[in-house]
Amino acid sequence: MRPRFTALKGVADVLPPETSLWRKIENAAAGVMGAYGYDEIIPPVIEQTGLFLRSIGDSSDIVAKEMYTFTDKGGRSVSLRPEGTASIVRAYVEHNLPVRPAPQKFFYFGPMFRYERPQKGRQRQFYQLGAECFGIADPGVDAEMITMLLTLLDRIGLKGLSLELNSIGCKECRPAFKERLKGFFGPHLNELCPDCQRRHEQNPLRILDCKVERCIEIRKNAPLISETLCQDCKDHFSGLLGYLDAMGAAYVLNPHMVRGLDYYTRTVFEVKGGAGLGAQNAVAAGGRYDLLVSEFGGPDTPAIGFAMGMERLAGLLQGEAAVPGPVLFIASMGKEAAVEALRMAARLRDGGTRVELGWGGSLKSQLRRADKINAGNVVIIGEEELMSGRFKWKDMRDGSSGEGGREDIFKQFSQAK
RNA sequence: GUGGGCGUAGCUCAAUUGGCAGAGCACUGGACUGUGGCUCCGGGGGUUGUGGGUUCAAGCCCCAUCGCCCACCCCA
Numbered sequence: 001m002r003p004r005f006t007a008l009k010g011v012a013d014v015l016p017p018e019t020s021l022w023r024k025i026e027n028a029a030a031g032v033m034g035a036y037g038y039d040e041i042i043p044p045v046i047e048q049t050g051l052f053l054r055s056i057g058d059s060s061d062i063v064a065k066e067m068y069t070f071t072d073k074g075g076r077s078v079s080l081r082p083e084g085t086a087s088i089v090r091a092y093v094e095h096n097l098p099v100r101p102a103p104q105k106f107f108y109f110g111p112m113f114r115y116e117r118p119q120k121g122r123q124r125q126f127y128q129l130g131a132e133c134f135g136i137a138d139p140g141v142d143a144e145m146i147t148m149l150l151t152l153l154d155r156i157g158l159k160g161l162s163l164e165l166n167s168i169g170c171k172e173c174r175p176a177f178k179e180r181l182k183g184f185f186g187p188h189l190n191e192l193c194p195d196c197q198r199r200h201e202q203n204p205l206r207i208l209d210c211k212v213e214r215c216i217e218i219r220k221n222a223p224l225i226s227e228t229l230c231q232d233c234k235d236h237f238s239g240l241l242g243y244l245d246a247m248g249a250a251y252v253l254n255p256h257m258v259r260g261l262d263y264y265t266r267t268v269f270e271v272k273g274g275a276g277l278g279a280q281n282a283v284a285a286g287g288r289y290d291l292l293v294s295e296f297g298g299p300d301t302p303a304i305g306f307a308m309g310m311e312r313l314a315g316l317l318q319g320e321a322a323v324p325g326p327v328l329f330i331a332s333m334g335k336e337a338a339v340e341a342l343r344m345a346a347r348l349r350d351g352g353t354r355v356e357l358g359w360g361g362s363l364k365s366q367l368r369r370a371d372k373i374n375a376g377n378v379v380i381i382g383e384e385e386l387m388s389g390r391f392k393w394k395d396m397r398d399g400s401s402g403e404g405g406r407e408d409i410f411k412q413f414s415q416a417k
Numbered sequence: 418g419u420g421g422g423c424g425u426a427g428c429u430c431a432a433u434u435g436g437c438a439g440a441g442c443a444c445u446g447g448a449c450u451g452u453g454g455c456u457c458c459g460g461g462g463g464u465u466g467u468g469g470g471u472u473c474a475a476g477c478c479c480c481a482u483c484g485c486c487c488a489c490c491c492c493a
Contacts, residue, residue, distance in 0.1 A: 009484080061491050065418075083493085112493080117418080119487060128493060195490070211489085260492055270493095282493060309493030333451070363451045371453040372444095382451060396453065 010116070010124030012311075021314055022127075025156050026109060029129055029308075032152045033107045036144070038131055041106040043087035045113075049077040055086035055292060057262025059202060066114040080113035083261070084130045085289070085305050092134055093298035102135025109310075120278030121312050130286075130307035134293065137302035139236050142267045142288060143243030145304055149284060150249060153271065153308075158316055160274040161283065164254040165244075166225070167237040168205070170265045171291065173230040178204050180223045188218050208256035224255045236266050263289040267304065273316050283316065284308040328413050329370035329396075331358035333382040340381050344409065351414035371396060379409055 007013060014022060030040070049069050056063050068080040081087055088106055091097075097104050109129045116122060133145055146163065153161055169177060181204040189197060193212040200207065208219060229237065244251055251269075259268045268287035277283070286306025293301035328348060332341040338359070345355040356373060358366035363380065370378045380392045391409050394401040404412065 006484080066491080114492080116491070117489090118485090119489090122492070126493070130493090206491095279488065280492070285493060307493055312493065331452085361446090364449075364453075365446075367453040369453085375453090378453080380452075384451080392452090394452070399453090401452085 008124070010118040012123060012125075018314060021317055022310060025310065025313055025317075026129070028155045029107070029109075029152055032148060032155055033131060036105070036148045037103075038105040038107045038133075038148075041088060041091065041108050042110070043081075043084070043091055043108065045081050045111060046078055047081055047087055047090070049079040051086050051090055052079055052082060054295060055089065055261070055263050056083065060260060060262060062114060062260065066116055068113045068115055082114045083112055084108055084110070084128055084307055085132060085261075085263070085292075088130075088132045088305070089289075089292050089296050089298075089303070092132075093293060093296045098135070098293070098299050098301055103141065104134045105131070106133075107131040119280065121280030121309070121315065123311065127310035128307040129310060129313075130305060132303060132305035134301055134303045137236075137290065139239035139267070140243050142236075142240045142304055143247060143249075145286075145306065146244065146269060147247050147249060149271065149286075149306055149308075153284070153313075156313065156317070158273070158283070158313065161271050163249070163251045164257055164270045164272065165240075165251050166254050166257040166268050167229060167233055167266050168258065168264060168268055168287075169225060169229050169233050173228055173233055174265075177223070177225050177228040180228060181205065181207070184222050185218070191218060203258075205258045209258050219256075226255055233266055240267060259285065259287055263292045263295075265290045269306070271308075273312065276316060276318070277312060280312070282309070283312045327354040327356050327373065327375050329356045329358065329366075329373070329375035329378045331363055331366040331370065331378055331380050332360075333363060336386055337381040337383070340386060344379070344381075344406070347410060348414055351410070353413055377413060379413070 049067070052063055052067065058064065062082045067082055069077060070079075072078050088108065092104065092106075107130065110127065111125050112128050113125050115124060118124060131145065131148070133141055150163065168174060182200065185192065185196075185200055185204065185207055189200060191214060192200065192207065193210065193215055196207045196210050196212070196215050199210075207215065208222065210216065210219075226234075226237075241251075254270075257268060257270060259270075264287040266288045269285065270282050271284040272281050273283045274281075284306055286304070288302070288304040290302040293299070293303055330341040330345055332338045338357075341357050345357055348355050356370070356375065358369070360366075361369075363382070367378060375396050378394045378396060380394070385391045390403050390405055392401060392403045393409065393412070
C-alpha cells in the first residue's frame with residue numbers, strides 16, 4: 001500500500017497518545033494562566049499581510065521570506081499568521097479594549113505558519129501557546145508574567161530549563177547602541193563571517209548572537225547594551241531584577257540576547273530547554289512591546305507577552321505521553337448478544353466508563369484483542385448470559401472473575417477509573 | 418535560500434563479485450467448539466521513494482528527481 005496523499009513538507013500530524021500530552025499541557029496552562037487572570041482569546045489564523053509587515057518588521061526574515069502570503073479572490077494580500085501577538089494587538093485595538101480597566105490579559109493557543117526549511121524543533125506549521133498583558137508599564141508586570149511562565153513550565157513537568165534575560169532598550173536608547181555597535185565592528189568588518197557582514201548592515205545587534213568562533217572572539221570587547229540604556233530603561237530593568245530576586249526566580253543575564261521581532265522594547269526573555277531539543281532549544285520567549293498598540297492606532301499602551309512552542313514542550317516530555325486508562329471490554333457472541341452489548345455499553349459510557357466492544361470472532365480472539373488494548377475487565381455476553389440474565393466478567397490484570405446481573409455489572413463498572 | 422546524511426514490509430534491519438526480495442517485531446487466523454498473556458503452526462501485507470540509463474540480468478552500478486533527517490540562516 002502506498003499512500004496517495006502525504007502531508008506537506010514541514011507539517012505534521014499529532015497522533016495519540018501524543019495528543020493527550022498536548023491536552024495535558026493546554027489544561028495545565030489554562031489553569032495556571034486563569035489563576036493569573038488571563039482569559040482565552042481566539043483570533044483568526046489569517047490576516048491582512050500589512051498587519052505583519054507593520055508589527056514584525058518588513059526587514060525581518062519572518063516577513064521577508066517566511067510568510068505564507070497570497071492574494072485572495074478579492075485581490076487582497078493576505079497571510080497566514082507567522083506569530084500570535086500581532087493579531088491580539090489588532091483585536092485589542094479593533095474592539096476598543098483599551099477602555100476596559102487595565103490590565104487586560106489574554107492567552108491564546110493555535111497554529112502558526114512560517115515557510116522555513118524544517119529541522120528538529122522547527123516546522124512550517126507549528127503551535128504556540130502565548131499570553132499578552134496590556135496596560136501596565138511597571139516592571140512588576142514583567143516579573144509577574146515571567147513568574148507565571150516559570151510556574152507554568154514547572155506545572156507541566158519540565159525540568160532543567162534556564163531563563164535568560166536582557167533589556168534591548170527603547171526608541172530613545174537603542175538607535176544609539178546600534179550606532180556604537182556599528183562603530184565597534186566597522187574596523188573588523190572583513191574578519192567577520194559573511195553572515196555577520198550582512199548583519200552589520202541590516203541588524204548589527206545580531207552579530208552579538210553569532211555562533212562563529214571568530215565572531216565570538218571579536219565581539220568580546222564589544223559595547224554592552226546595559227551601558228547604553230537610558231535612565232528609564234535602566235530603572236525598568238533593575239526594577240524587574242529586583243522583583244525577580246524577591247520572588248526567588250533564577251535567571252541568567254544574557255547581554256547578547258536579541259529577539260527576532262522588531263516590536264520588542266526593553267525587557268526580552270527566553271527559556272531554553274536542556275538536552276533533546278537540537279539546535280532550536282528555546283521553548284518559550286517573549287518581551288515587552290510598549291509601542292505596538294499605538295503603532296496600530298490605539299492609545300499609548302505598554303504591553304508584554306510571550307509564546308511557547310508546543311512541539312518543543314511536548315518534545316521535552318517525550319515518553320510521558322499518557323496511555324489511555326484501563327477500559328472495559330464487552331465480548332459478545334451472536335447477533336442478540338451484540339445488541340445487548342451495545343445497550344450495556346451505551347449505559348456504561350453514559351457513566352463515563354471507556355468501553356470497547358468485541359464485534360464477533362471467537363471468544364478467544366475477542367479476549368486476545370481485549371488484552372492487546374489493555375482492557376481492565378471483560379464482560380462476556382453469549383447465549384447462556386442472555387438466557388439467565390447473569391453476565392460473566394473477568395479482571396484482565398489478575399485473572400479473577402465473577403458474574404452478576406445487569407445492575408451488578410453497571411454498578412461495578414460504571415465509575416470511570 | 419545553503420550544506421551534509423539517509424531512502425528495502427506498519428516498525429527495526431538483512432540480502433556475498435550485479436543472479437528467485439528476506440528475518441524479527443507488529444497485525445491476523447488456528448492449535449484450544451465459550452476464556453487473554455506463554456508456546457507452536459499458518460496467513461495477509463513490497464512496482465526496493467520515483468523516472469530514466471548500463472546489463473542476458475539492477476535493491477546493488479550511473480544520471481535525474483522527490484521525500485525524510487540534521488545543521489546553517491532565522492526562530493517558538
